[in-house]
Amino acid sequence: MTKNQPNHKIPDSGQTIFALATGSIPSAIAIIRISGPACSLIITNLTKREKLPPARLARRQLLYKNKAEHTPQKQDIIDEALVLWFPSPNSFTGEDMAELHVHGSRAVIEMLYQELLRFPNTRIAEPGEFARRAFYNSKLDLTSIEGLADLLAAETQAQQQQAIRQYQGELGQLYDGWRQKLIRLSAYLEAYIDFPDEELPSTLTDQLKQQLKDFELQLTNHLADAGRGQKLRQGVQLTIVGPPNAGKSSLMNWLTRRETSIVSAIPGTTRDVIEAILNIGGIPVILSDTAGLRPTTDAIEQEGVRRAQERAGQSDLNIFMLDVTHWPIILSDMAPMIKPETIVLVNKIDLMPPNVMNNYRTERTFFVSLKTNQGLQDFFKFLEHEVQKLAGLTEKPVLTRLRHRAALERCLQNIQHAQQNMVIELKAEDLRLAVRALGEITGRVHIDEMLDVIFKEFCIGK
Ligand SMILES: Nc1nc2c(ncn2[C@@H]2O[C@H](COP(=O)(O)OP(=O)(O)OP(=O)(O)O)[C@@H](O)[C@H]2O)c(=O)[nH]1
Ligand SMILES: [Mg+2]
Structure with a gap:
């Protein structure tokens, strides 16, 4: 049998790494995280104490510049900090680790960085290096790190x-x-x-x-x-399609609660795909408003129609929207866009009562008015449920x-x-x-x- 083991020793585990673990400075508090063999030396040296603080308990201590002499002077104080000591193997990386909670000013951080770099084999961590060490030390597997x-x-x-x-x-x-x-x-x-x-x-x-x-x-x-887990990470693709002037952009604006798309009485207003990211029932949704579908000789509008159809084809869920005054007449070239899972939204019911008894009506058909808000809540509840079905959490873990x-x-x-x-x-x-x-x-x-x-x-x- 051939041995094919990865090298479980980190190539540079002899080095001690450190990095700012909190956001941009200035901030009230900034946390510097340190991992590697020099941790204990760094703590005793910076605090000018012989003993390390008790493991995993926060201690308020003064941090001094790393000078040879043991009687620290007032001017050598860097900051008053909370110091945490996590001896190996009970730390995030599995190595000796420390956290210095200092005041988040540029001057303090810079001074600390300078001091830390004076210790042997100590350097600033590369992106992801703490997690990488945790992986090599079998603290986390790759799926946990991705999580x-x-x-x-x-x-x-x-x-x-x-x-x-x-x-x-x-x-x-x-x-x-x-x-x-x-x-x-x-x-x-x-x-x-x-x-x-x-x-x-x-x-x-x-x-x-x-x-x-x-x-x-x-x-x-x-x-x-599998689709669920990936969709929850990346977002559910939801697209509004339909003939011109149906109210697609009005719906886009209602869903995003702002003037995302231009709304006008002129058919053919929207010409490109307009995207917005929103949160529907805890699920990230990438919503697209598209150009109204109709035969046209205008080259730009033609391209818009092509893009609308393409986007609808790539989506996880489509809302097909039309005007109540045209319902239930759906042009034959549009009919194939209404799939069994498509939500059909008949808009402008303020203009006339909808003819609800017809063959096109399915359980996924809703009658609404974006002018009077009639029917929108029921439609939204249904949409929320559909989106959650596509990407919601399940009891079982999903990929x-x-x-x-x-x-x-x-x-x-x-x-x-x-x-x-x-x-x-x-x-x-x-x-x-x-x-x-x-x-x-x-x-x-x-x-x-x-x-x-x-x-x-x-x-x-x-
Ligand atoms: N009466 C009435 N008018 C509406 C309703 N919803 C939208 N409108 C009007 O219908 C017109 C077209 O609305 P849009 O939202 O721009 O329609 P669209 O489907 O995006 O149109 P295109 O971008 O041209 O494809 C506008 O004048 C809206 O104010 C409604 O529920 N009732
Ligand atoms: Mg529009």
């Missing part, structure tokens, strides 16, 4: 909920659990290859078949549910990134191969590849080492 990045970028509550769950390891645990299962299946096969004379339970092949089948189903279901999807699809392919392959060695290789694909998601790729462990356990006494 942390999402948490820092979260703008809506649902995004925050998904991110915190991922950060806390929900997704990582799911994939790791699957990986362990696959490793066990691999071990069975390996045993068969290496000890062909050994008696294996006769039901083994049947069991293996069944387990691979179950696994394939689980993976397929998970992949099918959130293209990176995960690519690896899971590879894993699924290998599982399918393994089921078809009759040659046992090739089956085993397929499973190894499937394990590797799952390992890539969490960052565990030292498969062979794991296999060794389980294989030994499996073959006890042989």
Whole structure:
């Protein structure tokens, strides 16, 4: 077996890194985070105390310039700070860490940076370096680190909920659990290859078949549910389409609560795709207002219509809007744009009572007036529900990134191969590849080492 372990020692773990962990200065408080072997030296030196503060408890202490003499002078004071000491391994990075909560002025920070740089092998951290160290020290897997990045970028509550769950390891645990299962299946096969004379339970092949089948189903279901997690991260694409003058831009402005698009009585007012980002029911939504659809000889308007159709084609959900005075006549070239999931919005019911009894009416048809606000609340409630259905939180963890999807699809392919392959060695290789694909998601790729462990356990006494 070839050993293929990543280097779990950080190349420059001998170096101590530090960075400002809080936002731009000046600020009331600024936190400088330090990680690495020089932490204890830095704290004792800056505080001019022989003893380190108690672990993980905030202490108010004076910070002094890093001078050789031990009797600090008043003019050597940098700031009065809160000092926190997190000895390894119980820290975010797993290394010795410290936090200095100082007053957030440019002068204090600059002075501290200068002092910190005087310590041996100490430098300013690169972006993401604390998280990278946490990963190398097995404090966080890759999905947790991605969850942390999402948490820092979260703008809506649902995004925050998904991110915190991922950060806390929900997704990582799911994939790791699957990986362990696959490793066990691999071990069975390996045993068969290496000890062909050994008696294996006769039901083994049947069991293996069944387990691979179950696994394939689980993976397929998970992949099918995938859109949700990604949409919650990136936003649901919602597009308003329909004939000119229907009130599409009026709806855009109502939904965004500002004058996002120009509204006018002249048909063909909107010519380009106008985008706005909003929060509907905790879900980020990328809303597009588009040019009214109609045959035209105007080249610019033609391009606008093309863009409208293109955007509608790419969207997760479309609102098809029309004027009540035209309802239910829908031009034949527009009819295909109304799909079963499209929400049909019949506007301007203040002008005349809608003919609600007709063939076009579905459960997804709403009658509204953007002038009098009639019917808008019911429509909005429905929209909110639809958006949440597309991207809402579920009980089960869902995949959130293209990176995960690519690896899971590879894993699924290998599982399918393994089921078809009759040659046992090739089956085993397929499973190894499937394990590797799952390992890539969490960052565990030292498969062979794991296999060794389980294989030994499996073959006890042989
Ligand atoms: N009476 C009435 N007029 C409305 C209503 N909603 C919009 N309008 C008017 O209809 C006209 C067209 O509205 P827009 O929102 O610009 O329509 P649009 O679909 O964006 O039109 P294009 O950009 O040309 O495709 C404007 O004069 C609006 O004031 C409504 O509910 N009732
Ligand atoms: Mg418009």
